[in-house]
Amino acid sequence: xxxxxxxxxxxxxxxxxxxxxxxxxxxxxxxxxxxxxxxxxxxxxxxxxxxxxxxxxxxxxxxxxxxxxxxxxxxxxxxxxxxxxxxxxxxxxxxxxxxxxxxxxxxxxxxxxxxxxxxxxxxxxxxxxxxxxxxxxxxxxxxxxxxxxxxxxxxxxxxxxxxxxxxxxxxxxxxxxxxxxxxxxxxxxxxxxxxxxxxxxxxxxxxxxxxxxxxxxxxxxxxxxxxxxxxxxxxxxxxxxxxxxxxxxxxxxxxxxxxxxxxxxxxxxx
DNA sequence: ATGGTGGTCCTACCA
Numbered sequence: 001x002x003x004x005x006x007x008x009x010x011x012x013x014x015x016x017x018x019x020x021x022x023x024x025x026x027x028x029x030x031x032x033x034x035x036x037x038x039x040x041x042x043x044x045x046x047x048x049x050x051x052x053x054x055x056x057x058x059x060x061x062x063x064x065x066x067x068x069x070x071x072x073x074x075x076x077x078x079x080x081x082x083x084x085x086x087x088x089x090x091x092x093x094x095x096x097x098x099x100x101x102x103x104x105x106x107x108x109x110x111x112x113x114x115x116x117x118x119x120x121x122x123x124x125x126x127x128x129x130x131x132x133x134x135x136x137x138x139x140x141x142x143x144x145x146x147x148x149x150x151x152x153x154x155x156x157x158x159x160x161x162x163x164x165x166x167x168x169x170x171x172x173x174x175x176x177x178x179x180x181x182x183x184x185x186x187x188x189x190x191x192x193x194x195x196x197x198x199x200x201x202x203x204x205x206x207x208x209x210x211x212x213x214x215x216x217x218x219x220x221x222x223x224x225x226x227x228x229x230x231x232x233x234x235x236x237x238x239x240x241x242x243x244x245x246x247x248x249x250x251x252x253x254x255x256x257x258x259x260x261x262x263x264x265x266x267x268x269x270x
Numbered sequence: 271a272t273g274g275t276g277g278t279c280c281t282a283c284c285a
Contacts, residue, residue: 012285013277037285039278065278066285114285126284159285216275216285260276260285 002101004268005030008109008155008231010213010261014038014070018046020255024263025053028249031074032098033263036111036157038068045070061094069094069109069156079106085136086129097150101270105239106145110137110156119180127177130159134186142195142236152236154196157261159230160187163201165209166229178228196234199266203246213261214253221253233266242268 007030011017014035025033033055038045040062047058055072061082062068068091071077077096085093092111097104113133116126142152162184164170173179191198204210211227218226233246245267252262 016277037277066283116284216277218274257276 002270004100004270005265006032006034006107006153006155006233006268007263007265008034008036008157008233009263010036010111010157010231010259012037012039012259012261014040014068015044015046017257017259018049020252020257020259022049022053024249024252025050025055025072028263028265029074030265031100032107033072034107034109034155035070035072036068036109038062038070039065040068059094059096061091063089063091067091067111069111071096071107071109073098075100085133088129092133103270104148104150106150106152108140108152108154108156110154110158112137112157112159114159115177115183117177119175119177119182130177131182131186134183134190137190138193140190140194142197142234146236146238151239152196153239153266154194154234155232155264157230158187158232160184161228161230162187163206163229165206166211168209168211168226168228173228178230191234195237197237197240199233199235199240199243200229200246200248200264202240202243204248210248211250212248212264216260231261231264233264235266239268242270244269 057073060070081095113130115130118124121128167173212231214221214227247265249263
């Protein structure tokens with residue numbers, strides 16, 4: 001019997017919030033933590049502090065100022081890939097294989113473009129980029145490597161809240177980027193074509209409101225609770241029966257100098 | 271209510 005926990009967190013600057021990352025790792029000890037929006041060039045990534053705490057396997061894909069993803073692991077990582085979706089040179093994807101309990105699992109860590117304010121690809125290039133990015137994600141199949149005995153997990157800030165219960169008001173957000181039909185249908189197609197299982201919604205009933213992000217701009221985020229579920233954990237079908245628990249660490253939004261996203265955990269027992 | 275806040279890195283740009 002092997003326990004395995006993967007976590008995903010849009011950290012919004014890994015250097016500014018390194019103390020929060022270290023606290024999270026000490027308190028929850030996930031086997032793997034996937035970060036997005038590290039906003040950190042590779043040469044400045046604070047790897048030694050993480051290694052000191054037992055996370056000796058770190059793979060990063062960063063750039064100056066924007067984007068940036070990282071996989072921080074207690075377990076060895078192999079066959080690392082960094083794919084340039086939409087060929088813009090953005091650091092929005094990193095992938096690696098991790099071995100746990102006799103299983104090989106390919107982890108994909110994504111930071112999908114936010115898409116700007118105007119949900120019209122004809123006038124807003126950022127929204128067109130987001131839709132193009134989703135199109136390229138459709139080529140990703142959860143079962144693609146099963147023939148080699150490799151399972152798959154896909155995590156990250158996908159910047160889309162697909163279900164009505166993934167936003168504080170379905171009606172009021174239908175024309176707001178992150179919850180427009182073209183985006184939610186696009187994400188559903190990525191999920192269906194790839195045969196991905198939404199592990200968070202496997203564990204938390206779809207009727208229940210569930211958020212992972214609250215805007216910095218809204219005052220009193222906790223009381224107003226105008227959140228969205230933008231951060232996701234998916235897997236290939238073979239892993240879904242091994243899912244034991246999901247944690248959305250809502251309290252992290254109330255930490256000092258918080259990220260606007262909170263960590264999400266999936267806990268497996270193989 | 272077309273603002274609001276917060277990050278990077280110095281001037282806007284991005285979320």
